[in-house]
Amino acid sequence: MNPTLHAARLGLSRGWVEFKHQLTSPQDTGFAVVSTIAFVVVLYFQRDAKVPGTDVSLAAATLPGMLGLMIPLNGLIGAVGALSVEREDGTLLRAKALPQGMVGYLVGRVVSLSLSTVVSLVVMIVAGLFFVPGLTGIGPGGWLAVVWITALGLLASLPLGAVIGAVAGSPQAAAGLSMLAVGGLTAVSGIFYPISALAGWLQALAHVFPLYWLGLGMRSALLPDAAAAAEIGGSWRPVETTLVLLAWAVAGLLLAPPILRRMARRESGSLVEERRQRALQRIG
Template identity: 50%
Template structure:
């Protein structure tokens, strides 16, 4: 128990340190700003469009959904790419050699990837509240909803990124067969258009996965009650949102550790050296 507690403390310290480095990194700062500017520019371009059959403006409806989408992308792609890269550069191998090292590694990744969401959220949400009307109607109740949707959503989707990173043969594969399905889900999860405008079978598929429910939770936090008419069943389905996200969180907590342990066991010094040689060949 003492070793595990120590590993968790070391992991938390590492995650906080990596986040500090990321915030100060010009490259990461540029990424945060790019994501925010691209999102706000898309919404501002469509600022006068109204959602069909309602008096709601499209940016007001889409912004909460896009916050949910950004969170899903960040907490799936971030751990997946990090784990795949750190398998290749030997970080995971070194963590395995330390007592409870994998526990500390995962703890650091969870904290770091969770904190990565904060700058992007702030850069999108704060200007969005000033630029677009129809947001934050629920006041304190809405912010309380945000306070449980975000952590529950992180618990639901981050294990997916860990599993993808553990199973992907290399970092390049994460961006192809790993992330393409996530982009596909974004197209059918009610992010850019109300899900009720899609075919019935598409709605069923979207509701299996957490991206739709995170978007629904975020919309319920920021939009007026009248906007619930755009949702399946004409309501925010709060308890169903909690249940589905909790189910994904439990499934991820059960699936991710054995997959990660298997990836750690299969990582060897010869594989790390082969990955380095392959990367060197690409540079040349």
């Protein structure tokens, strides 16, 4: 059997095992659980409100943005955190020692993070079926669009998270960089409000990054066609959404492997021990 394919198959199995372990580990699922519950609570309090001047439920207008934001929150930040921590505790060094071990490791991490993100999205959608009027009327095309945007969003987010986790010097630095990236992009993405309210240069900046397009794609899937009037050009722009997210996914998939290989080549037992001693000194 081809060694790479064998490693990928082992990675799939590992990812499934890690995902099942996460479901029973509060420490591993804490961030995802808290963020998902917070979003559900927001939907609950918005369930009876309307967007001013329209018949659109405020919860219906908010849900697509929440779904779009949940993907980089779980995918990018999860990848950054896992990679930086497992770099420190020696997991990556052990993976490096196996034939095609990094391939198996990366496949496993992608599988586990993707599954945990999908679970969070499903919980929010189920809550939306109770709190968002009209969501039950979304046809098969709308749900297929949600699946498609989710897949593209994960492909765009996970490699970027792997890159940040690989270049960061410590888990603390990795966490800071990932939160800064997601927070900054959220502020200018228009994911919860019409981007037309921002200055022109901020609109152009938002168009470069995937978060704006994730929000737009989710709104196109879950909101009525008339809501497109609030978007730039009065259109959902499905072709542009797909192309931008695909471009980020391809760029990340091309960029992440060489950076990860370079990072793995630098790993050694002495470096792991040095980082462990520094961590013990901080605790002490």
